[in-house]
Amino acid sequence: MSNEPLRLPTSIDETQALLRAAHYVADRSLATVLFLALRLGRPLFLEGEAGVGKTEIAKVLASTLGRRLIRLQCYEGLDVATAVYEWNYTAQMMAIRLSEAAGEHDKERIEHDVFSERYLIKRPLLQAMEPNVAGAPVLLIDEIDRADEAFEAFLLEVLSDFQVTIPELGVIKAPETPIVVITSNRTREIHDALKRRCLYHWVGYPDAAREMAIVRAKAPHAPEGLTRELVAFVQRLRKLDLFKSPGVAETLDWASALTELDAFALDPTQVSDTLGVLLKYQDDIAKIEGATAQTLIDETRAEIRRAELGSSL
Template identity: 65%
Template sequence: MTGMTARPLPQSIDETASLLESQDYLASRSLATVLFLALKMKRPLFLEGDAGVGKTEVAKVLAKALDRPLIRLQCYEGLDISSAVYEWNYPAQMLEIRLSEASGATDRGEMESGIFSEKHLIRRPVLQAISAPAGRAPVFLIDELDRTDEAFEAFLLEVLSDFQVTIPEYGTIRAEEPPIVIITTNRTREVHDALKRRCLYHWVGYPDSKQELEIVSRKVPGCNEMLARQVVAYVQKLREVDLFKNPGVAETIDWATALTELDRVALDPETIADTLGTLLKYQDDISRIQGGEGTKILSEVKAELLAAG
C-alpha cells in the first residue's frame, strides 16, 4: 500500500457506487446502499448468494479502492483457532527453553515471559485484522463462512462484538480501529441468527443482461461485441434451466475470455460443445447442454438478438 493512512471512506451512496466502479465492479443500487451504510455505521456486511455472483470481489475491490490491506480468512470444515486466530511457534519456544537451561537460567516466571512473547506469537488472519494501527485498519474478508461449524461461528460472534482476542498466556489484544468486515456465504447451510444480527445483510443475485454485458465489456475488452451479446444472452437463458450449478458471472467472464482467445466472433453449436467446460463445472450439466437443449437455447438467443436489432 502506498500511503501511511487509508483513503477516506465514501460519503454517499453515489460515491460508494463510483468507488466500486473505479475498480470495474458494477454494483446494484441496493448493494451500494448497504455497503455505504456498513461503512458509515461500522458494522460487518453479510453477503449471501450463489457462488460466482461477485461477493468475494466486493471485499477485494473495496480494499484496493480504499488503499487498505486485504486480510482473507478462507473458511473450511474443521477450521480452528490455531489456523484462524493465532498459535505459538513451538519449535522456537523449545529452542529458547533449551538455551535458557544451558545458560543456567532457572527463574520460571522470567522463562515463561520469554517464551510467551511477541516474537513467538504467530498471528493468523483474525489476529492480523485487529492488530493494524489506527488509520490502516484492513478490509477483513471472512469468506464462505457456511463451510465452518457452529463452534467457530460462536467464537467469531465474540470477536465481532468487541474486536478483541484474549490469549491466556499473553493477554488481550484489542483493535485500535475496527477492520471493515465483509462476510460471505454460499448458503450451503444457515448461519446462526445471532451472528447475522450483528451485521447488515444483502443478498447478491445474478445481474440482468444489460449489467452483465457491461461487466463482460470491461473485463474482456477484446471480446467481439456480437459475441459478447450472444454469450451474455446464452448464459442468462442457461440460468433458467434446471441445472445442478448455474454459471456465475465469473464463469461468464471465463467463457467470453476463452472464446476471444479462440478468435471466435459468434457462437455456434460446435464451439459451445467444445468450450462448455469453462462455463459449466458438472458433467451432467455439460451433457445436457451439449445435446438438443443447448442448440435450442442458441436458436432462441440468435432469434431474440436479431429481433432486437
C-alpha cells in the first residue's frame, strides 16, 4: 500500500464527489468554500446550529483523503498545556533522581536531557505540526465558541504561522500547513480577527430534498415511506417555535430508532413515545406530543400526497 498522500480535489465537482463518497450530502455552496479552503491552504470556519454536520466534514476529509484526524475539543478554561504541550514532570523528576543516584552532577547535562522531546507531551496543536508521510493532517478545532477569548487570541498566532515556541526546545514549525476545520455553534460571537484568517460558511438546516438524501445515505435500512414521512415531519417541526429545533443528527437517530421499532409509517403514539430521540428539551416534547403530533402527521401526509399528485400531472 502506497504511503503517498492522496491528491486534493481539483474542482468543485470533485469536492462534492469526495464528500458523496463518504455519504456526506453537501450543497454546492459548501463544496465551493471547502474546495477553496483546500486549494488556498486556508482554515475553514463553519458556523451553525448543533447537529447540522459541521464536525462530520472534518471526519469525512480525513477519511477520504487518507489523512490523520486530530481533534481539539474546546471548553471553558482550555489552555496551552491542554491544547499545545506540557512537560511530563513526573518522568522528569524520576530521571533527575536516577541521574543523581548514578553520580551524575552535571546540571547542564541533566537539564538538557530532561528537557528533550522524550519528556514532551504533545497535545493536538503540536501534533498537527508533526511531519507525516500521508500528508498534512486534518486539524479539527471543535466548538471554538466554548473556549475563552484568551485562547481564541492565542489561536490567532498559531493560525498565522503554524509554529509554536517552546522555551526549552526553540521554535517548532509545521513542515506543511494542516487542513484546518474550525466549528462554532454560535453560543457567543467569535472575534473578527480569527474569522478573517479563515474562509467562512454557515451550515444551515437542509431542505427536504437534501435531508431525504442524507437519511437514505446514512440510514439506508429505513423504509422509503417512513423516510418520506419523518423528513417532512422534521421539516415541519423546524418551523415551530421550539427551544431547540432538531438537527440532522437527530433526524438520523430518529430514523434509526423508528426502524428498530419496525415502523413503516409515522404512528401518533409511537411518535409521542420517541420524541426524546428527536427533541432534547421537555418543554418542546410537551408542546408536540399527543394531539399536536397527530395534527403534524396529518399535515405531513397531506403535503406528501399533494407533492405526489403534482409530480404525476
